[in-house]
Amino acid sequence: MNEKPILSIVTPTKGNYSEYWEEQLLKIKGDIQFILVYPPGVEIKRINDYRVKNLTSPYKGETIQRIIGLLNASGEYVLSLDDDDFVHPDLINLVSEYFKRFPNSWILRLKKAEIDFQNQERIKQNWESIPDVNQLEICKKTPENPYPYQQGKYQGLLEVPIAPLDKNFDVRYAVWPLMQRTDNNGYHFENFNNIVWKNKLVKEALQDLSQAMKIGSVLTWIPFWGIDRLLGLFVQAKFYKKDAIIGHWMPDPEQIRYIDKPPALKPPRIHVIADVLLVKSFPQYGYFWNLFFNKLYGVPRVLGKVAKWKLMKKK
Numbered sequence: 001m002n003e004k005p006i007l008s009i010v011t012p013t014k015g016n017y018s019e020y021w022e023e024q025l026l027k028i029k030g031d032i033q034f035i036l037v038y039p040p041g042v043e044i045k046r047i048n049d050y051r052v053k054n055l056t057s058p059y060k061g062e063t064i065q066r067i068i069g070l071l072n073a074s075g076e077y078v079l080s081l082d083d084d085d086f087v088h089p090d091l092i093n094l095v096s097e098y099f100k101r102f103p104n105s106w107i108l109r110l111k112k113a114e115i116d117f118q119n120q121e122r123i124k125q126n127w128e129s130i131p132d133v134n135q136l137e138i139c140k141k142t143p144e145n146p147y148p149y150q151q152g153k154y155q156g157l158l159e160v161p162i163a164p165l166d167k168n169f170d171v172r173y174a175v176w177p178l179m180q181r182t183d184n185n186g187y188h189f190e191n192f193n194n195i196v197w198k199n200k201l202v203k204e205a206l207q208d209l210s211q212a213m214k215i216g217s218v219l220t221w222i223p224f225w226g227i228d229r230l231l232g233l234f235v236q237a238k239f240y241k242k243d244a245i246i247g248h249w250m251p252d253p254e255q256i257r258y259i260d261k262p263p264a265l266k267p268p269r270i271h272v273i274a275d276v277l278l279v280k281s282f283p284q285y286g287y288f289w290n291l292f293f294n295k296l297y298g299v300p301r302v303l304g305k306v307a308k309w310k311l312m313k314k315k
Contacts, residue, residue, distance in 0.1 A: 003074065004074055004075065004076060005031045005032055005033045005051075005074065005075045005076070006030065006031045006032065006075060006076055006077065006092055006095060006096055007030075007031075007032050007033070007075045007076070007077045007078070007079060007091070007092055007095050007196070008032070008033040008034075008035055008073035008074060008075030008077070008078045008079070008199065009025075009028075009032065009033070009034050009035065009078075009079045009080075009081050009087070010035045010037070010066060010069035010070055010073055010078060010079070010080050010081070011034070011035065011036050011037070011069070011080075011081050011082065011083050012037045012057075012062050012065030012066045012069060012082075012083075013036050013037065013038060013065075013083040014038070014039060014042060014083075015038055015042050015043065015044065015045050016083075017083040017084065018084070020124075021083060021084060021086070022045075022047065024086050024087075024089075025086075025087070026047070026049050026051075026052075027089045028087055028088075028089050028091055028092065029089055029090060029092060029093075030092030030093065030096075031092060032051055032075070032092055033051055033053060033073065033074060033075050034049070034051050034052045034053065035053045035055060035069045035072060035073055036052065036053070036054050036055070036069075036083075037055045037056070037057055037065040037066070037068050037069040038054065038055070038056050038057065038065070039056075039057055039059075039060035039061070039065060040056060040057065040058065040059065040060060042056075044056070053072070055068055055069065055072060059222070061222065061223075061224040061225065062224070062225045062226075062227065063222055063223050063224060063225055063226060063227040063230075063274070064222050066080060066227050066231075067206060067209075067210075067222075067227065070202055070203075070206060071203070071206060073199055073202075074199075075199055076099075076198075076199060077095055077099065077108075077196050077197060077198060077199055078196070078197050078199045078202055079091075079194070079195070079196050079197075080192055080193045080194070080195075080228075081193065081194065082193070084117075084259045085194070085256065085257060085258050085259055086123070086256070086257040086259075087255065087256060087257075088127050088130060088254075088255040088256070089127065090127075090129075090130050091110075091130075091255060093130075094108075094130050094133055094250075094255065095108060095196055097132075097133045097134060098133045098248070099198075101133060101134055102247070102248065105198075105246065105247040105248065106197065106198055106201055106235075106239070106246040106247055107160065107195050107196060107197050107198070107246055107247035108195070108196040108247055108248065108250070109160055109189065109195050109196075109247060109248065109249040109250065110194060110195065110196065110250055110254075110255040110256045111249070111250045111251060111252055111253070111254045111255055111256070112194055112254060112255075112256040112257075112258050113254035113256070113257050113258065114258045114260045115257055115258065115259055115260065116259075116260055117259050117260060117261050123257060123259065127253070128253035129253075130250075130253070130255060131251065133157070133250075136156040136157045136251070137155075137156035137157070138156060138157050138159065138248070139155070139156045139157060139158040139159065140159050141159070141187060155251050156251060157248035157249070157250065157251070158187065158248060158249040158251070159187070159245045159248060159249075160187055160188065160189065160245065160246055160247045160248055160249050161186070161187060161188050161243060161244065161245055161246070162188060162236050162240065162241065162242075162243070162244045162245075162246050163188040163189070163190065163233060163236050163287065164183065164186070164188065164287060165233075165236065165237055165240055165282070165285040165286075165287040165288070166240075166242060166285060166286070166287070167183045167285075167286050167287045167290070168286045169286035169289040169290060170183070170286070170290055173289075173290050173293040173294050174289075174293045177297035179294070180294075181290060181291070181294050183287055183290055184291075187249070189232065190229045190232050190233050191228045191229050191232045192227070192228050192229070192230075192231040192232035192235070193228045193232075194256050194258065195232070197235070201235055201238075201239060202231075202235060204238065205231070205234050205235040205238045205239075206231075208234070208238055208281065209230075209231070209234055209277065209281075212277050212280055212281045213277065223273045223274040223277075225271070225274070226271040226273060226274030226275070227274065229271065229274070229275070230274040230275065230277060230278065233278055233288070233291075234277075234278065234281070237278070237281070237282045237285060237288075240285075271295060272292065272295035272296050275288070275291055275292050275295055276292070278291070278292070279292050
């Protein structure tokens with residue numbers, strides 16, 4: 001493999017992924033690097049493929065494991081993936097051709113199909129061919145066509161704007177728990193996973209994020225989970241340019257299959273703990289204050305779910 005492959009796919013894992021998932025991962029063609037990051041004390045599954053790099057994190061937790069993987073990713077571009085989600089085997093050609101056409105883009109947002117974990121037939125369905133990215137037209141949001149995606153007119157590359165971080169703080173989020181956010185509506189995104197990023201931007205943002213995690217001169221605080229939204233917004237904040245178009249969103253057919261489980265099967269998580277780092281690092285952006293207070297009022301409800309989850313596990 002080249003010292004700098006086209007793409008690195010980073011996956012934190014406990015090593016309990018399925019044989020089918022491993023088989024499908026290795027079917028991805030081309031100049032690619034797979035990085036699997038295990039928690040300490042877990043036996044590493046040996047995979048006979050020179051493209052696979054196994055790492056062990058010094059601490060357990062989705063956040064630190066994903067950070068370790070991203071710091072060790074040597075690809076020109078990087079994709080963060082969970083160990084039960086699937087990627088189109090021809091992804092490398094798409095990534096290569098897209099960034100040749102749009103060298104200034106930060107991201108390529110892949111089209112994602114959310115599939116119930118019990119629907120094995122749909123999960124294992126043959127992939128449709130990815131359309132030629134050089135032949136796709138650019139879809140823009142216009143006054144005449146403000147919602148091309150929802151109206152079914154999204155058949156080309158949909159422009160993706162940067163998150164509108166400079167929106168004003170709305171004090172109603174701080175005083176009214178039932179207030180629903182509206183500043184997150186639109187074609188921008190918050191999450192990091194399942195999106196192809198320029199690795200250079202991610203590496204630079206991680207340097208700043210590591211500084212934000214420091215408490216005093218000797219302690220480092222790392223949230224156990226929650227890096228998905230945290231890192232997606234952190235990169236956008238570090239390199240923020242108002243109204244910038246940072247990439248494009250691919251049309252159907254899907255290039256990512258996200259395997260979904262009902263909430264009852266997922267451990268409850270308090271994501272607002274990670275959101276604190278956004279407010280700490282970028283207090284000038286009202287968008288982050290709106291996010292923080294909106295999620296803060298959900299903590300008591302999540303704590304109740306945590307107690308219920310632990311009780312169910314004991315049974």
